Amino acid sequence: MKIGLFIPCYIDQFYPKAAVAALELLEKMGLEVYFPKNQTCCGQPMANSGFEHLTTGCNRLFIENFSSFDYIVCPSGSCVMHLKEHLHLSGHDQQAKAIREKLYELTEFLTDILEINELSASFPFKVGLHQSCHGQRGLKLSQMTELVAPAFSKPEKLLAMVKGLELIPLNRKDECCGFGGTFCVTEEAVSVKMGKDRLSDHLRNGAQYITATDLSCLMHLEGILRRQKSSLKIIHIAEILNHQPL
Amino acid sequence: MKAMEHAQAAEAFIRDEARTDWHDETLWFVRQKRDLAAQGLPEWEQLRDWASGIKNHTLSNLSQYLALFEENALKNGIKVHWAMDAVEHNQIIHQIIKEGKICRMVKSKSMLTEECHLNAYLAAQGIEVIDTDLGERIVQLRKEAPSHIVLPAIHLKKEDVSDTFNEFLDTEKGNNDPQYLTESARQHLRDYFVGAELAITGVNFAIAETGGFVVCTNEGNADMGAHAANIHIACMGIEKLIPKAEHLGVFLRLLARSATGQPITTYSSHFHRPRPGQQMHLVIVDNGRSRQLGRADFRNSLKCIRCAACFNTCPVYRRSGGHSYHTAVAGPIGSILNPNIDMKANADLPFASTLCGSCSNVCPVKIDIHEQLYKWRQVLVKEGHVPSSKKTGMAAMTLVLSKPTLYRLAGKMGRVALKYAPFVVNNSLNPWYKQRDMPQAPEESFREWYQKNRK
Ligand code: SF4
Numbered sequence: 001m002k003i004g005l006f007i008p009c010y011i012d013q014f015y016p017k018a019a020v021a022a023l024e025l026l027e028k029m030g031l032e033v034y035f036p037k038n039q040t041c042c043g044q045p046m047a048n049s050g051f052e053h054l055t056t057g058c059n060r061l062f063i064e065n066f067s068s069f070d071y072i073v074c075p076s077g078s079c080v081m082h083l084k085e086h087l088h089l090s091g092h093d094q095q096a097k098a099i100r101e102k103l104y105e106l107t108e109f110l111t112d113i114l115e116i117n118e119l120s121a122s123f124p125f126k127v128g129l130h131q132s133c134h135g136q137r138g139l140k141l142s143q144m145t146e147l148v149a150p151a152f153s154k155p156e157k158l159l160a161m162v163k164g165l166e167l168i169p170l171n172r173k174d175e176c177c178g179f180g181g182t183f184c185v186t187e188e189a190v191s192v193k194m195g196k197d198r199l200s201d202h203l204r205n206g207a208q209y210i211t212a213t214d215l216s217c218l219m220h221l222e223g224i225l226r227r228q229k230s231s232l233k234i235i236h237i238a239e240i241l242n243h244q245p246l
Numbered sequence: 247m248k249a250m251e252h253a254q255a256a257e258a259f260i261r262d263e264a265r266t267d268w269h270d271e272t273l274w275f276v277r278q279k280r281d282l283a284a285q286g287l288p289e290w291e292q293l294r295d296w297a298s299g300i301k302n303h304t305l306s307n308l309s310q311y312l313a314l315f316e317e318n319a320l321k322n323g324i325k326v327h328w329a330m331d332a333v334e335h336n337q338i339i340h341q342i343i344k345e346g347k348i349c350r351m352v353k354s355k356s357m358l359t360e361e362c363h364l365n366a367y368l369a370a371q372g373i374e375v376i377d378t379d380l381g382e383r384i385v386q387l388r389k390e391a392p393s394h395i396v397l398p399a400i401h402l403k404k405e406d407v408s409d410t411f412n413e414f415l416d417t418e419k420g421n422n423d424p425q426y427l428t429e430s431a432r433q434h435l436r437d438y439f440v441g442a443e444l445a446i447t448g449v450n451f452a453i454a455e456t457g458g459f460v461v462c463t464n465e466g467n468a469d470m471g472a473h474a475a476n477i478h479i480a481c482m483g484i485e486k487l488i489p490k491a492e493h494l495g496v497f498l499r500l501l502a503r504s505a506t507g508q509p510i511t512t513y514s515s516h517f518h519r520p521r522p523g524q525q526m527h528l529v530i531v532d533n534g535r536s537r538q539l540g541r542a543d544f545r546n547s548l549k550c551i552r553c554a555a556c557f558n559t560c561p562v563y564r565r566s567g568g569h570s571y572h573t574a575v576a577g578p579i580g581s582i583l584n585p586n587i588d589m590k591a592n593a594d595l596p597f598a599s600t601l602c603g604s605c606s607n608v609c610p611v612k613i614d615i616h617e618q619l620y621k622w623r624q625v626l627v628k629e630g631h632v633p634s635s636k637k638t639g640m641a642a643m644t645l646v647l648s649k650p651t652l653y654r655l656a657g658k659m660g661r662v663a664l665k666y667a668p669f670v671v672n673n674s675l676n677p678w679y680k681q682r683d684m685p686q687a688p689e690e691s692f693r694e695w696y697q698k699n700r701k
Contacts, residue, residue, distance in 0.1 A: 014687075020695060057644060148285055172274070176602035183597070
């Protein structure tokens with residue numbers, strides 16, 4: 001199975017460790033993983049700001065870089081959701097459709113395609129799981145508290161396989177952190193207030209780490225934590241799932 | 247009309263952080279009550295499907311149902327008026343008041359009359375209308391607009407209400423006992439109910455097959471008004487229709503549970519015909535609704551039954567307050583309805599969201615609210631309703647992101663300067679830094695690492 005690894009621009013630039021962890025994790029499963037070097041971005045930053053019409057270049061690059069793989073895996077629910085909903089390119093309808101169908105967020109790829117039941121990871125800490133909205137409500141990685149429907153959670157299923165990890169409960173299980181793309185600057189006050197409120201929920205419940213399937217949320221939360229000089233840390237879920245016993 | 251853009255008004259709201267927390271928690275509590283009520287019905291998602299389907303069908307056949315409704319309402323002896331827009335709506339009501347030589351009138355909650363600014367219009371003609379919903383009366387006394395469509399005074403604490411009543415109703419200063427305050431309001435409103443010659447109400451559901459309509463309140467104030475006065479005027483938007491009375495079995499179960507977590511509103515009053523000697527008028531208003539119906543991407547917004555569940559769940563609304571939306575209907579639904587009414591004035595609203603999607607999940611009629619917010623953003627940009635600085639920033643970002651070589655270069659510089667994140671339109675006054683730091687710069691990007699370690 002040939003896997004194309006899609007590493008969104010801000011992970012590439014700011015959180016390479018999460019990308020390395022995702023790569024190593026997939027390699028450990030015996031997969032052939034490639035990182036096409038001309039990839040850049042899914043186009044979501046423009047599209048969510050109302051400039052979807054400017055994303056043609058990004059879409060073309062994406063299709064060029066990823067058409068040849070059996071699956072495309074990405075450690076960001078938000079970028080995956082955007083592509084699944086909006087990857088189109090006139091003249092390349094078939095290719096775009098094929099990509100939308102073989103594109104997976106990392107945790108859903110592990111639970112749904114590889115159907116893994118065990119991991120060798122160990123992470124002896126108290127961890128709070130932040131449900132990134134696009135992964136949760138967009139890709140349905142876990143059940144949403146608004147709906148009257150059976151509970152499930154793909155990220156939690158994986159975290160439960162990690163030795164020593166204690167998942168802490170939250171008072172608001174799936175409230176948005178306030179990142180929201182350009183929202184984080186255009187609505188700075190609300191964005192930061194939402195972030196602070198999420199952080200207090202995790203702190204109140206004893207978290208040592210906050211993890212998520214999306215680093216964009218975590219980067220926003222980390223920004224506030226660092227400003228507040230807090231000892232609470234953020235970590236991408238791939239890094240936990242790939243964390244070796246010391 | 248608009249003093250500030252949403253972002254600025256929200257910033258001002260949040261400056262009082264303790265109060266923001268209180269506002270957030272108060273509304274979150276309502277959301278939790280809604281969750282409990284919904285969880286109590288195993289068929290909840292089925293009900294939402296039905297409600298959405300019925301509304302969809304009605305909207306697809308709206309002209310026929312409106313005609314049928316009018317025919318049956320007329321048969322019942324109701325006088326039916328059609329209003330193209332807010333001005334016509336206000337003029338029709340003014341005319342009825344003039345013809346009846348009416349001096350005293352009461353009004354129960356109607357978001358449509360707020361949308362049409364009826365009170366202000368009548369006040370300009372020297373006519374005073376008394377709002378009888380407790381929350382609406384409070385904000386009316388304070389000369390404020392409602393901040394929430396179900397809980398109009400939710401932005402106020404009991405201390406604020408006590409001060410207002412002390413000023414206008416002469417209650418004891420500093421007495422914050424809710425029981426005492428509501429009792430005072432009750433006594434104050436009683437005189438107006440008894441003396442009213444005319445009562446205005448809203449409409450929650452208009453039933454095509456019967457020509458009747460249903461008004462839901464918790465306080466019974468719509469009934470008090472309509473039963474005491476000799477003239478009853480009910481105002482409704484064209485989207486309030488449902489085909490059959492039996493459909494109420496779906497909507498009444500959803501409405502109160504979604505709104506407040508109650509199984510049903512305390513009063514769900516069915517009006518069919520005037521009682522002997524009474525006049526009953528219905529004003530049916532378009533005010534941009536048929537235009538919205540014609541917008542394929544946004545027609546669904548007309549399914550709304552004004553339960554406000556999307557307000558209560560919205561993490562932005564809870565932390566910015568209803569007034570920051572500067573429109574009669576605030577919250578997520580307001581942000582997809584108001585650009586239709588005035589695109590330029592309300593261009594900020596679709597951006598006042600993180601697109602988290604919680605609104606669409608709680609909506610009892612399954613409006614794809616967050617998807618419409620996204621779509622409105624595309625429309626607003628195309629129609630030129632965003633600042634040109636944003637356009638330049640986006641164009642620069644697009645250029646970088648669609649050229650791999652430029653991207654690698656920009657990334658390098660960005661990590662050095664720690665000033666650049668692709669989703670943050672880059673400028674020296676970047677608001678990111680006000681309360682947040684940027685991530686620590688790694689020594690190398692992933693692609694640099696990959697180059698060394700895998701190829
Ligand atoms: S959009 Fe849906 S949730 Fe919001 S007020 Fe209307 S019916 Fe209620």
